Amino acid sequence: MSQQEIDQLVDQDYKYGFVTDIESDTLPPGLNEDVIREISTRKGEPEWLLEWRLEAYAKWLKMTPPDWAHVDYPPIDFQSISYFSAPKKQGDGPQSLDEVDPALIETYNKLGIPLEEQKMLAGVAVDAVFDSVSVVTTFKEKLHEAGVVFCPLSEAVHSHPELVKKFLGAVVPQNDNYYAALNSAVFSDGSFVYIPKGVRCPMELSTYFRINQQNTGQFERTLIVAEEGSYVSYLEGCTAPQRDENQLHAAVVELVAETDAEIKYSTVQNWFAGDDEGKGGIYNFVTKRGECRGDRSKISWTQLETGSSITWKYPSCVLIGADSVGEFYSVAVAGKKQQADTGTKMIHIGPRTRSTIISKGISTARGQNAYRGLVKVLPGAVDARNFTQCDSLLIGDQCGAHTFPYVEAEEPSAQLEHEATTSKVSDDQLFYLRTRGMTEEDALNMVVNGFCKEVFQKLPMEFAVEAEALLGITLEGAVG
Amino acid sequence: MLSIRNLHARVGDKPILKGINLEIKTGEIHAIMGPNGSGKSTLSSVLAGRDEYEVTDGEVIYQGQNLLELEPEERAWAGVFLSFQYPVEIPGVKNIYLLKAAVNAVREHRGQPELKAGEFLKLVREKLKVMQMDEAFLHRNVNEGFSGGEKKRNEILQMQLLEPTLALLDETDSGLDVDALRIVGEGINQMRSPDRSVLLVTHYQRLLDVVKPDFVHVLAQGEIKLSGDHTLAQRLEREGYEGIEAA
Numbered sequence: 001m002s003q004q005e006i007d008q009l010v011d012q013d014y015k016y017g018f019v020t021d022i023e024s025d026t027l028p029p030g031l032n033e034d035v036i037r038e039i040s041t042r043k044g045e046p047e048w049l050l051e052w053r054l055e056a057y058a059k060w061l062k063m064t065p066p067d068w069a070h071v072d073y074p075p076i077d078f079q080s081i082s083y084f085s086a087p088k089k090q091g092d093g094p095q096s097l098d099e100v101d102p103a104l105i106e107t108y109n110k111l112g113i114p115l116e117e118q119k120m121l122a123g124v125a126v127d128a129v130f131d132s133v134s135v136v137t138t139f140k141e142k143l144h145e146a147g148v149v150f151c152p153l154s155e156a157v158h159s160h161p162e163l164v165k166k167f168l169g170a171v172v173p174q175n176d177n178y179y180a181a182l183n184s185a186v187f188s189d190g191s192f193v194y195i196p197k198g199v200r201c202p203m204e205l206s207t208y209f210r211i212n213q214q215n216t217g218q219f220e221r222t223l224i225v226a227e228e229g230s231y232v233s234y235l236e237g238c239t240a241p242q243r244d245e246n247q248l249h250a251a252v253v254e255l256v257a258e259t260d261a262e263i264k265y266s267t268v269q270n271w272f273a274g275d276d277e278g279k280g281g282i283y284n285f286v287t288k289r290g291e292c293r294g295d296r297s298k299i300s301w302t303q304l305e306t307g308s309s310i311t312w313k314y315p316s317c318v319l320i321g322a323d324s325v326g327e328f329y330s331v332a333v334a335g336k337k338q339q340a341d342t343g344t345k346m347i348h349i350g351p352r353t354r355s356t357i358i359s360k361g362i363s364t365a366r367g368q369n370a371y372r373g374l375v376k377v378l379p380g381a382v383d384a385r386n387f388t389q390c391d392s393l394l395i396g397d398q399c400g401a402h403t404f405p406y407v408e409a410e411e412p413s414a415q416l417e418h419e420a421t422t423s424k425v426s427d428d429q430l431f432y433l434r435t436r437g438m439t440e441e442d443a444l445n446m447v448v449n450g451f452c453k454e455v456f457q458k459l460p461m462e463f464a465v466e467a468e469a470l471l472g473i474t475l476e477g478a479v480g
Numbered sequence: 481m482l483s484i485r486n487l488h489a490r491v492g493d494k495p496i497l498k499g500i501n502l503e504i505k506t507g508e509i510h511a512i513m514g515p516n517g518s519g520k521s522t523l524s525s526v527l528a529g530r531d532e533y534e535v536t537d538g539e540v541i542y543q544g545q546n547l548l549e550l551e552p553e554e555r556a557w558a559g560v561f562l563s564f565q566y567p568v569e570i571p572g573v574k575n576i577y578l579l580k581a582a583v584n585a586v587r588e589h590r591g592q593p594e595l596k597a598g599e600f601l602k603l604v605r606e607k608l609k610v611m612q613m614d615e616a617f618l619h620r621n622v623n624e625g626f627s628g629g630e631k632k633r634n635e636i637l638q639m640q641l642l643e644p645t646l647a648l649l650d651e652t653d654s655g656l657d658v659d660a661l662r663i664v665g666e667g668i669n670q671m672r673s674p675d676r677s678v679l680l681v682t683h684y685q686r687l688l689d690v691v692k693p694d695f696v697h698v699l700a701q702g703e704i705k706l707s708g709d710h711t712l713a714q715r716l717e718r719e720g721y722e723g724i725e726a727a
Contacts, residue, residue, distance in 0.1 A: 319620065427532070432568035435528050435554035435561070436578065436638065437585035450572030450621070 027084040036185055039084045039156040039241060043154055048165065056174035056184030063178045069341040070370040070402055073283065073308050081220075081248060083186045128328065139203065147365050148232075149194040153221055156192035163194055167225055171254035171318070173290045177249040179285040179312075180266065187221035187252065194229035195261070204460055206235040220251040220431055226261035227295060233264040235463060249308075250285045259294025259321065264302070266459050268467055271307035272308050279340070281309020286316035289345075292324035292353075301344065302458045304467045306474045308337055314372065316345035319353035319381075326355040329455040331467075334367030334399070343373035343404075348384035357388040365401035370402040377414040384414040392422040393451050395475070416445070445472045481506045482527075482547075482646055487538035489526050495497035496522045498537070498702035509673040510628050511688055512681045513713060514722040520681045523699070524648040526666040527679075529555050530662055541662040542646065556582075557589035559645030563635040564682075569623040571662035575634065576618035579604060583641050610670060612724075613662050627715045628655030647671065647678045653687035665690025685717040 027035060037058055040050040044186060065076070143150055156164050174184040195201055226232055236253075249271065256262050271282035284307075290299035301315035311334075317326025328344035346355035361369040375386045392401035403420055425447050433443035449456070449468050458462045487500040496519045504510050514520050514688075526533050527540065529552035530552055541548040555637045562621065570578065582592045595603065608615060611633050623631050649668065653661055667690055668678065680693060688696070688710060695713040699703045700721065708713065 238720040419505055426568075428568045429570055432564065433553060433570070433578070435556055435564075436582035436642070437553055438581060438590070439553050439585075440551075442581070442585070446573055446578070447570060450570050453572035 005040060006303050007209055008473040012111060020033050021053045027082050030079050031057075031081070031083055031186070033452075035083055037247075039186060042084060045154075045157060052168070053185050056169075056181050057186075057344055059175040060178070060181035062341075063175065065178050066312075069312050069372070070368065070404070071312060071339040071341050073252055073339075075309055076181075076248060084188070085276065090152070093236040095363045095447075098313040104286055111352060111474070117125050126424070141165070143201055143205075146199055147196045148201050148205075149192065150205050151191045151192055153192045153223060153327050156194075156223075158191070159428045160194065163225065164192065164221045164223070166411065167223055167254065169254075170254060171289050173285050176289075177287060180287040181222060183219045183250045183287070187219045189254075189314055190251070191223070191224070191234075192315045193224040193232060193234060195224075195226045195232045197227040198229045200225075200230065201232040203402040204235055218249045220329060222251070222253045224254070224265070225256045226258060226263050226297075228258045229260045230258075231262045231264075233266070233460060234404055235268075235460065237268040237270065247281075248283050248285070251287070251336075253288040253315075254284070255288075255290030255299055257292050257294065257297035257299050257324075259288065259296060261299075262292060262298040264300045265315070265461060266288070267301075267303040267305075268306045268459075268470065269303065269307055270470060273436075279335075282307065284308035284313065285310075286313040289318065290316070290322050291325070292317045292326060292350075295321040295350070296323045296325075297321050298325040298405065299329070300329070300458065302327075302329040302455065302460070303331070304343075304452075304455070304471060305330070305340060305342060308340075310335075311338075313342045314344055317355060318347045318348045318349065318382075319355065319473070321353075322350040324353045325353070326348055327458075328355075328357045328359070328373075328410040329458045331357070331362065331364045331452045331455045331471075332369055333364070333471065334369040335364040335474065336367060337365070338367045339370075340368070341370040341372055343371045345374040346386060347388070348375075348377040348381040348411070350392070351380065351382040351384070353381055353384045355384075355386045357386070358454050359388075359390045360455055361390070361392045361446060362395070362399050362451070362475075363392065364395040366398050367404070368400045370404060372404040374408070375416060376408040377411045378409045379415070381411045382413050386414075386416045388418045389418075390418075390420040391451065392420075392449065394422065395425045395448075407476075427454075441472075441476065444475060448475060481508075481541060482679075483528075483541040485539050485541075487523075487540060488536045489522060489528070489533045490495060490536055491522075491533055492549065494535070496533070496702055497526065499713050500699075500702075500704060502704065504677045504679060508692065508695065509672070509678040509680060509693045511693040511696045511710075511713065511717060512679065513683065513685075513696060513721075516683070518699045519633075519702045520683075521650050524681050525652040527555075527648055528560060529551060532659055539553065542583050553585070556642075556710050557586055561634075561639050561642055561644030561647045563639060563647065565651040565654065567623045567626075567631040569621070571621055571624055573622050574618070575620055576604070578622050579618070579638065579641055582638065586642055604641065607637055610640060611637045611667050613637060613652055629657060629660035632656055632664055632665070633660065636664050637727065639671060643671075643676075645676055647676065648681070649678065650681045651683065652680070653682055653684060655664040661686060662690060686712045688713045 004031060027038060033054060036053050040053060091207060103139050157329055169184060172180050175181050224234060255265060257263050271284060292299055299317050305311050315328060319326050326346050332340045332342050333460055334340040344357055361371055363369040371390045373388060376404045394401055402424055404408045405418055409416060425444060429447050430440060430443045433446055434440060446472060456467055459467055482504040484500050484502040487497050502524060514518050522533060526535060535548055580600050587594060613633055635720040652664060656664060665687055692712050696708055696710060698706040
C-alpha cells in the first residue's frame with residue numbers, strides 16, 4: 001500500500017470512522033463534535049438546535065465533574081459511552097414475558113401491575129390492539145381540545161419550534177453544571193409540555209402515556225411551560241423497576257411558571273440500584289429547576305427516590321415573581337450500597353416569596369443518604385419565608401444519614417426556619433406492631449410509611465398508593 | 481389454656497424471673513400484683529415475645545404449644561394479646577390504619593375472610609361506643625399526643641377488636657383517672673367469656689374493684705410468693721406488700 005493510500009485511509013477513518021454502518025441503531029462509544037452532528041442528523045433536527053448542542057459541547061469540554069457531593073464512585077470514562085440509540089423497534093425486545101427475568105416479573109406482580117402493562121414495561125413487543133392504545137388516543141384528544149401540548153421534545157422541535165427555541169436552556173443554562181452541559185450537547189429526548197393561558201390541564205400528564213417514546217434514553221430532557229393562570233400536574237417515572245443498559249443518566253428538567261400559574265411535578269424514580277455491592281447500578285445525575293417567573297406562581301417538586309446506585313439531584317425553584325411559592329417534598333431511600341445526595345435549592349428573589357422543604361431520608365443496609373439544601377434570599381426579597389424540615393430514619397447500624405443545609409440570607413426581613421431530626425426505627429415500635437399480628441416486615445413498612453406520610457400525601461392519589469407498595473418492596477429484607 | 485412452669489428470664493446478666501409457676505384455665509381472670517421491680521411487666525413481656533428478655537429455664541405451654549418458640553406475631557395469630565403499659569407512638573400512621581391491619585392480619589391467620597372497609601368501620605364504631613371514644617380517635621396518629629388515659633383506652637379498644645383468647649394486660653390502670661378507670665374496667669369486663677382468659681398485671685387494687693379476678697398472685701423478687709382469691713387484693717391494700725414479703 002502506498003503512502004498516499006494510507007493517508008487516504010487515515011483521513012477517511014478520521015472523517016467517518018465512528019460510524020460505518022448506517023443501518024446500526026446505536027452509535028459506537030465516544031464523544032466528539034461529529035458524534036453530536038450525527039445525533040442531530042439522525043433526529044432530523046434544525047440547524048439552530050445543532051448549533052446549540054455544539055455550543056454546549058464546547059462549554060462542557062472546559063468543565064470538570066463536580067466533586068463536592070457526598071458520593072463516591074470511580075471516574076467515568078465519557079469516551080466509553082455510546083451517545084445515541086435509536087428507539088427500539090417492535091420485535092427487538094423479548095417476544096414474550098417468558099423471556100423476561102423472573103425476578104422482574106415477581107416484582108411486577110407484587111406491585112399488582114396488569115399483564116399488558118408488564119409487557120410494556122419489560123419492553124415486550126405489544127399488539128396493536130393493546131387496550132391502552134385507545135386510552136392514549138382518548139387522552140390525546142382531550143388534551144388537544146384544551147389546547148395543551150404534550151409530546152416528545154423531538155417532535156416539539158418541529159411542531160412548536162418557536163417555543164422550544166425560546167425556552168430551551170432558559171432555566172438551566174448550557175453551562176449550569178457539568179452534567180447539564182453534557183445533557184445539552186447530547187440529549188436524547190423527553191417531554192415537552194405547554195399549557196396555554198388560563199388553561200387547567202384536564203388530567204395528570206404522565207410519561208407513562210408517552211408510550212411512543214419508550215427509549216427516551218439516558219440523557220432525557222424535559223421542558224414544561226405554564227402560561228399565565230394555568231395549571232398542570234406532571235408525573236414522571238414509574239414505580240416498576242426499570243432496567244437500563246446505560247449506567248450513566250444525566251437528565252435535565254426545566255419548568256417555567258408565569259403569573260398565577262402552578263406546576264406540580266411528581267417523580268417516582270426506581271432505576272436499577274445495583275446488586276448488594278452496588279455493581280451495575282445506575283448513576284443518576286439530574287438537574288431539575290423551575291422558575292416562578294410571574295407573581296403568585298407556584299412550583300412543587302415531589303419525589304420518591306428509591307433506585308439508582310448513585311443519585312445526585314437537587315430539584316430547585318427560582319422564585320422571581322412577587323408572592324411566588326416553591327415547594328420540595330422528598331423521600332429518598334438508600335439501601336444496599338446506594339448513595340443518595342439529594343435536596344433542593346430555593347432562591348428567593350421576589351418580595352414575599354415563600355418556600356417549603358420537607359425532606360425524608362431513609363437509610364438501610366450500607367446505604368448513605370445525604371440531604372443537601374440551599375436557601376438563598378437575595379436583597380429585595382422582602383418578607384421572604386422558608387420552612388425546612390429534614391428528617392432522617394435509620395434502619396440498622398451500617399447505614400448513614402448526613403445533612404448539609406446551607407443558608408444565605410441577604411435580606412434582613414426574611415424569616416427562615418429549619419428543623420432536623422434523626423431517628424431509628426425502634427425495637428419498641430416493631431414489637432408493638434408485631435404483637436398486633438403484623439410480621440416484622442409489615443411492621444417496618446408501617447413505621448416507614450408513617451415517616452414518609454407528609455410527602456406521600458403530596459403525590460397524586462394513585463401514585464401515592466403505588467409509592468407505598470414500592471417502598472415496601474424496596475425495604476424487603478431490611479430487618480431480621 | 482396457659483401453663484407456666486419454672487420460668488426463669490433475665491435481661492443481660494440480671495435475672496428477673498426466678499422460677500414462676502402459674503396455671504391459668506380457660507375463662508379465668510388472674511391478677512398479678514406486686515411492688516415495683518418485682519418482675520410483673522417482665523412476665524407479660526416474656527409471654528408476648530419481647531426479645532430483649534432471655535428465657536434461661538422453664539417452659540410455657542399455651543393451648544398445647546410451646547409458646548416460647550413462637551414469634552410475637554405468631555403468638556398474636558394464636559390469640560395472645562398484650563396491652564402495653566407504655567403504648568408506643570407510631571408517627572404518621574393513623575390509628576384506623578393500624579387497627580384494620582391488625583384485625584385483618586389476625587383474621588387471615590384464623591382462616592377468616594378479610595374485613596372490607598365498610599364492615600370494619602361498622603365494627604370499630606361499635607367498639608368505640610363501648611370505650612366511650614370519639615371517632616376522631618381513628619384519624620389521629622397511633623398514640624401520638626394521646627393522654628395516658630387515651631392510650632390505655634386505645635389498648636383495650638384493640639383488645640376488643642382482636643378478640644384474643646389470652647389477654648395480657650400490663651398496668652392497664654396506671655395513669656387513669658376515676659372515670660377512665662371505670663370505662664377501661666368495663667371494657668375488660670365486657671370481654672369476659674368462658675373461652676377467654678385474662679392475666680391482669682397491676683400495682684394497685686383499684687382496677688380489681690371493677691374487674692373482679694378469680695385468682696390473685698403476689699409477685700416479689702421474681703417469684704410468686706402468695707396466691708389466693710380476690711380478697712387477697714384487699715388484704716394487700718390494707719397491709720401493703722412489705723407484710724406479704726416478710727411472711
